[in-house]
Amino acid sequence: MNTYELMYIIPSQSSDEDKEALIALVNSMIEKDGGKIESVERIGNKKLAYEIDKKHEGYYVLVNFTADAVVPNKLGSLLSITTGIMRHIIVAK
Numbered sequence: 001m002n003t004y005e006l007m008y009i010i011p012s013q014s015s016d017e018d019k020e021a022l023i024a025l026v027n028s029m030i031e032k033d034g035g036k037i038e039s040v041e042r043i044g045n046k047k048l049a050y051e052i053d054k055k056h057e058g059y060y061v062l063v064n065f066t067a068d069a070v071v072p073n074k075l076g077s078l079l080s081i082t083t084g085i086m087r088h089i090i091v092a093k
Helices: 016-032 071-081
Strands: 002-011 038-051 055-067 087-092
Touching: 002 016, 002 038, 002 071, 016 038, 016 055, 016 071, 071 087
Parallel strands: none
Antiparallel strands: 002 055, 002 087, 038 055
């Protein structure tokens, strides 16, 4: 198993319930494929480096997890089509 770090951005205008639902969805995507979540850090609202979809702020979430090598590719594909996630990046630690 390898260790990975996932950071993704949710629109800051989303309600708290929608944000928590998206966080739970991403966590379930990781665990469904046999990954194990080590920590979830809700960084909160931050100014974006550049405008995305006419938005200047986003809600950042950082997830540390361990998983097999195939999980990040599959997870990245799913996050790309998930409504409510503006951007994401997965890095091997």
